[in-house]
Amino acid sequence: MKLQVQGRTAYAYTGGKPFDAARPCVVFVHGALHDHSCWNLLARWCAHHGRSVLAVDLPGHRHSEGPPLPDVESLAGWLLALLDAAGVKDAALVGHSMGSLIALEAAGRAPERVSRLAMLGTAYPMKVSDALLATALADPLAAIDLVNAWSYSSHAAKPSFPGPGMSLHGSNRALMRRMQAGCSTTNLFHHEFSVCDQYRGGEAAAARVTCPVHFILGSADQMTMPKAAREMAAVLKAKVHSVDGGHNMMAESPDATLAALRAALA
Numbered sequence: 001m002k003l004q005v006q007g008r009t010a011y012a013y014t015g016g017k018p019f020d021a022a023r024p025c026v027v028f029v030h031g032a033l034h035d036h037s038c039w040n041l042l043a044r045w046c047a048h049h050g051r052s053v054l055a056v057d058l059p060g061h062r063h064s065e066g067p068p069l070p071d072v073e074s075l076a077g078w079l080l081a082l083l084d085a086a087g088v089k090d091a092a093l094v095g096h097s098m099g100s101l102i103a104l105e106a107a108g109r110a111p112e113r114v115s116r117l118a119m120l121g122t123a124y125p126m127k128v129s130d131a132l133l134a135t136a137l138a139d140p141l142a143a144i145d146l147v148n149a150w151s152y153s154s155h156a157a158k159p160s161f162p163g164p165g166m167s168l169h170g171s172n173r174a175l176m177r178r179m180q181a182g183c184s185t186t187n188l189f190h191h192e193f194s195v196c197d198q199y200r201g202g203e204a205a206a207a208r209v210t211c212p213v214h215f216i217l218g219s220a221d222q223m224t225m226p227k228a229a230r231e232m233a234a235v236l237k238a239k240v241h242s243v244d245g246g247h248n249m250m251a252e253s254p255d256a257t258l259a260a261l262r263a264a265l266a
Helices: 036-047 074-086 100-107 131-138 141-149 170-182 186-196 202-208 228-234 254-265
Strands: 002-005 009-012 024-027 052-057 091-096 114-120 213-218 239-242
Touching: 002 052, 002 074, 009 036, 009 074, 024 036, 024 074, 024 100, 036 091, 036 170, 052 074, 074 186, 074 254, 091 100, 091 254, 100 114, 100 186, 100 202, 114 186, 114 254, 131 141, 131 186, 141 170, 141 186, 170 186, 202 228, 213 228, 213 254, 228 239
Parallel strands: 024 052, 024 091, 091 114, 114 213, 213 239
Antiparallel strands: 002 009, 009 052
16 A cells, blocks of 8 residues: 655555554554564454454655654654554554654654554663674674574574474575665665654653553664663553564464464553
């Protein structure tokens, strides 16, 4: 589904069902160097169980026109503008990693428009090491390999999604490389990891959030360790769900992640 948002074309996957703004809506927001495809299982479940779905490609990713936006605040404004373009009055926001910060900021800016907030693989502040940022600037493909290795709990994760024989490491590496190569205006890896690192609006946004909040965290997450989410979870009075696996829990632990999301949306 394509929409015009802030004067540019934006894409959202609707989960295999026609979009109906009259139904309860769930908006999925991906993380750095990803796109809507990371949400396929969760988006399809929601779309086939009475909800409308918008799994977005953020600006400069896959089917959404660029350039990438400069910070979390701009991305949150874009997300709210996308709701306007789709005719959505209010929605549940589900964000992973960088997307969790965008969802938090949007929920703080327009609390009356957010019915639920689910933050997956989150932390605040979402600090990125100087060494990784330096590698991203000098050799982004090497940085992608590092992050890909850290995104799973094992170097030989059991293939589980979308089916037997799928290489979790290989598919995620290919997706990140595709996003990096598809952005002609900037070094997307360095840009987006800097966006995460520099966001400092979390406390102010959290103070304005009024909806129920759920955190879904990978017990073996090496990118956003669960302990780095404790303080923000307490501030938001969030219910915390722990799933076995690493940062890319949607692929590594699909059934447990879906069960946690279903509880968050119930």
